[in-house]
Amino acid sequence: MEQQTVGGVPDLDVLASRFAGAAVEGALGAVPLELVPGRFRLQVPLTPAVLDDEGRVIPAVLAVVADTSVGICVHSGVPNSAGGPTVELRVDHVGPVGPGAAHLLVAADAVHVDTSTGSARVVLTDDTGALVAHGVGTMAVEQAVDGVPTRLRLPTVLPDVVYDFAAVAGLATADPGGDPAELRAPLTPAMANMRAQLHGGVLMAIAHAAQDRFQAGRGGPVRRLTFGVDYLRPVPLDGGGLMCRSAFVRHGRRFRTVRTEVVRADGKVAAIATGTSVVLSR
Numbered sequence: 001m002e003q004q005t006v007g008g009v010p011d012l013d014v015l016a017s018r019f020a021g022a023a024v025e026g027a028l029g030a031v032p033l034e035l036v037p038g039r040f041r042l043q044v045p046l047t048p049a050v051l052d053d054e055g056r057v058i059p060a061v062l063a064v065v066a067d068t069s070v071g072i073c074v075h076s077g078v079p080n081s082a083g084g085p086t087v088e089l090r091v092d093h094v095g096p097v098g099p100g101a102a103h104l105l106v107a108a109d110a111v112h113v114d115t116s117t118g119s120a121r122v123v124l125t126d127d128t129g130a131l132v133a134h135g136v137g138t139m140a141v142e143q144a145v146d147g148v149p150t151r152l153r154l155p156t157v158l159p160d161v162v163y164d165f166a167a168v169a170g171l172a173t174a175d176p177g178g179d180p181a182e183l184r185a186p187l188t189p190a191m192a193n194m195r196a197q198l199h200g201g202v203l204m205a206i207a208h209a210a211q212d213r214f215q216a217g218r219g220g221p222v223r224r225l226t227f228g229v230d231y232l233r234p235v236p237l238d239g240g241g242l243m244c245r246s247a248f249v250r251h252g253r254r255f256r257t258v259r260t261e262v263v264r265a266d267g268k269v270a271a272i273a274t275g276t277s278v279v280l281s282r
């Protein structure tokens with residue numbers, strides 16, 4: 001039977017079952033709530049594992065949720081979209097969840113779509129109404145060949161691996177004696193997106209860890225405000241690990257901006273991440 005689609009995305013029921021079986025989205029328990037062209041709604045349970053000590057959703061979760069939602073939203077708005085990867089993504093970290101919040105609610109709306117590209121904004125609130133984060137992303141759109149849509153592919157079988165959000169965040173404090181400007185990140189099959197390459201949100205999470213490592217102990221505590229990634233080349237998951245190299249581009253009294261080059265095992269730059277933080281008064 002012909003599968004129902006919304007633009008280039010499977011309909012809500014199929015999408016929900018594929019999310020449940022996906023290594024990254026499945027690990028979050030993410031449930032799609034609504035999908036019409038250019039509009040996507042998603043719910044993620046706020047378990048203790050996704051919150052830090054201050055009640056903020058950990059950056060790795062914000063990154064994955066924003067990347068996935070922008071992707072689904074854009075491709076749902078393009079008839080015959082064959083999918084396409086994230087070109088750039090920026091996430092503004094706003095605040096902690098409200099007292100008693102049980103779910104993160106993700107609202108993604110297309111800003112513009114055409115046959116070669118699309119952008120969407122994403123607003124993350126919780127079920128108490130607290131604004132948690134805001135993002136905007138740009139996707140490449142690949143058209144279907146000969147009019148036959150090649151649907152976005154999420155794994156159709158349960159993977160035997162599940163993405164470990166805490167382990168990626170923990171990279172920041174691994175190898176305490178090493179150079180703080182460098183972070184080596186191993187890659188695993190559990191980090192795959194529906195294109196069987198490194199998930200854009202996971203790459204952003206690795207870059208967060210690199211910047212956390214770089215900033216720890218340099219000039220006092222900071223709070224991240226915004227984080228953007230330019231995705232330059234895809235990262236295959238069978239091609240070795242990543243090396244992240246960070247440097248300050250702003251080291252002011254009030255604001256710090258760090259640029260991180262994310263380099264593949266073949267020496268080519270896969271992405272450039274730029275994060276800005278505000279210095280907390282002591």
Ligand SMILES: CC(C)(COP(=O)(O)OP(=O)(O)OC[C@H]1O[C@@H](n2cnc3c(N)ncnc32)[C@H](O)[C@@H]1OP(=O)(O)O)[C@@H](O)C(=O)NCCC(=O)NCCSC(=O)Cc1ccccc1
Nearest residue numbers: 067068071072085086087140193199200231232233234235
């Ligand atoms: C395709 C584009 C975005 C733009 O390309 P353009 O401006 O036209 O540039 P150009 O075509 O010149 O290529 C530049 C370089 O890239 C290489 N290359 C290109 N395509 C392929 C390929 N298929 N396979 C292998 N390599 C490929 C190409 O050889 C060249 O490298 P070189 O200089 O020879 O060494 C490219 O920059 C890119 O792939 N970035 C990484 C994107 C990424 O990984 N995003 C995150 C994951 S997506 C996700 O998780 C979100 C999601 C959620 C939900 C739903 C859906 C999605």
